[in-house]
Amino acid sequence: MENNTTYNCIYNSSKKLLLKLLDTNIVIILYGKGGCGKTVLLNELQHKINDKGYRIESDGNITEDLFTKKYIITLYDLKKIRNINTSKYYLINMNH
Numbered sequence: 001m002e003n004n005t006t007y008n009c010i011y012n013s014s015k016k017l018l019l020k021l022l023d024t025n026i027v028i029i030l031y032g033k034g035g036c037g038k039t040v041l042l043n044e045l046q047h048k049i050n051d052k053g054y055r056i057e058s059d060g061n062i063t064e065d066l067f068t069k070k071y072i073i074t075l076y077d078l079k080k081i082r083n084i085n086t087s088k089y090y091l092i093n094m095n096h
Helices: 002-021 038-044 046-051 064-068
Strands: 027-031 055-058 071-075 089-093
Touching: 002 027, 002 038, 002 089, 027 038, 038 046, 038 071, 064 071
Parallel strands: 027 071, 027 089, 055 071
Antiparallel strands: none
C-alpha cells in the first residue's frame, strides 16, 4: 500500500507541475522508468497538451532541434540529454 501512496503522490505532484509548465512554452521532460505514470499522465492531459500547442516525443532520437520548439519529451535515460543545456528544458522526475 505504501508503494501506491508514493506513486499517487508523485503522479499528482507531476500533474500539477505539468499543468503549470504548459503555460511557459519551455520544453518539458518527463523522466522515469517504465510504469511510473508518464504515459497515463500524458493520456489524461492530452486535450490540454494539444490546446497549448505542445507535441510529444517518446524517448526516441533526442536532438538539439527539439529544444527550440514546444515539446514534452518522455525519457528513461538521462544520458540522452546530457549535452543539452539545462536552461532549455524543465525536468519532472516521476521515478518512485
